[in-house]
Amino acid sequence: MGPKGRLAGLLVLAALPPVLEEVVLLGVGLRAARGLAPQVTAVWPYDSYHDLRWLLVYHDSWLTFLLGLAGVTVTRGLLSAGLTALAWPAGVPRPSRGWLVRRNLEVALLAALVISPWAALSVAFSAVSLSWYLFGSLGPMVVLAPFLARAGVVDRWWRGLPTIEMFGWSALNFVVLTVAGALITSVPGWWAVGVAGLAGLANGLLWQRVVADAAVPARVRWARVPVAPVAIVLTMAGAVWAQSLIGIAAGRQGEWRPPILTHRLPDRVPQAVVVLAGHDSRWGGEPAADPRVERFSYRGLDAEGRPLPYRPEATHRSLDSASVLLAAQVDALHRRTGRPVALVGESEGAMVARTYLEKLPRGPVTATVLFSPLVQAGRTYYPPPGHAGWGMAAGWELRVISWLANLPRSVKDQPDGRFVRSLLIDAPFYRNRTLCPVPGVRMIAFLPTISAAEAPPGEYSRVPVYEEPAFHGGLLGRRTAEDRVVAFLAGEPVEHPRREYQTLQRLGAAWQAPPLAVSLNPIWSATREGDPARTGRVCEPR
Known part of the structure; x- marks a missing residue:
């Protein structure tokens, strides 16, 4: 030839x-x-x-x-x-x-x-x-x-x-x-x-x-x-x-003190606020500058209804159990202040807030701010140890990698930890509804542009978004973002999508793992959620 x-x-x-x-x-x-x-x-x-x-x-x-x-x-x-x-x-x-x-x-x-x-x-x-x-x-x-x-x-x-x-x-x-x-x-x-x-x-x-x-x-x-x-x-x-x-x-190493905790809220904000930190955060019990603001505790409340200090290990809990603790804290804060309640959560804290709004009576919550939520999480799966299922070899490979990585660590992260496992079990919901409206609750998502690589191309949110160049967890703490949060809680319209976000989504498409179709996994088969992996749309009717 x-x-x-x-x-x-x-x-x-x-x-x-x-x-x-x-x-x-x-x-x-x-x-x-x-x-x-x-x-x-x-x-x-x-x-x-x-x-x-x-x-x-x-x-x-x-x-x-x-x-x-x-x-x-x-x-x-x-x-x-x-x-x-x-x-x-x-x-x-x-x-x-x-x-x-x-x-x-x-x-x-x-x-x-x-x-x-x-x-x-x-x-x-x-x-x-x-x-x-x-x-x-x-x-x-x-x-x-x-x-x-x-x-x-x-x-x-x-x-x-x-x-x-x-x-x-x-x-x-x-x-x-x-x-x-x-x-x-x-x-x-x-x-x-x-x-x-x-x-x-x-x-x-x-x-x-x-x-x-x-x-x-x-x-x-x-x-x-x-x-x-x-x-x-x-x-x-x-x-x-x-x-x-x-x-x-x-993760959040050490104390986490964004401005919403260190500055008093202006009088035009009508709510009391619960602020939820992310994975591996810790809190020593220091009060916020404003008595209307409380830190969410991953350990729950004391006998007087006040949030308990917690160490990073406390954040390694399932989203369902954390949302139950959040419900109790919301009710206690509402009784103490007599005000409606707003939630401001970052990363895992944002997912706890969103789980609470979906699975529990929202009670006095009227506004929710999600910083760096996990966009379309649960696109793959691996079963718990001792079980067969989709992705089982990947699960064991991740366990070996994590075991080696955890050797020098004092706080261990596991691929089968309760937080990760809760994402995998309820994956159809987190894929489809994380950034969907909740009746009676004003919502906004603050998305760092790096999160554009986290979701496949297509629709990713039906709530207002505020997008800025930043890494995961890098927006809450910026003064400009803090001002937008106060404006949102005060009832003002806040939205700032960026044109490059969808371009960055597309540029990341080649390097993501292929999603497991919802209909194939028996763990998910009973769900009525739509599958963005097939439709390219979120918030599909059940």
């Missing part, structure tokens, strides 16, 4: 699988996963990251997981061997087909081992809808790509640094996949198939460049140093370190 014939075959082989996956996704109506299709023929390791996320979400027993792992490993090895052979540069001696198949099967198995912890973290991200997990799982892909891209091409790929060109082509593939996922989720209907095909063609051209640079490299630096094994070991260890870094970034 001549050079033109090989190029044509390469482009066909690179474009056809993304087209077929996109057709299947459109056919089954899994709207939220459409942005993943271009990754089917991406260069290493983005292709394996694609395979493992699908596998870790869509298996319901050890047998189906092991069979699926064998299937995707063999398929990935054969497909990559074919792409490598067709992309081989003219005039350069090519290894035998048997060598290419064996080598790419080995690389597929290695990639599955190395990438699997990060794919599991991606499943955790979709379960708790916390963007730190998403960004934490993407960094290693970009770092490992130049090393693994050489592995299926040359013999001693583990020695030396990849060339700067290899880094460039691998990074370009990441950009192509990100943009392609955004475009697929932006165009209507079957137009997405054409975009997937074009992305596949781009993958083919990138395979051509990557294979050429690996087969005929420029000067290789550190040619005798086994750089790749070091990078792989550090990357796998990073899956454990990431747990601690995510906990530091997402």
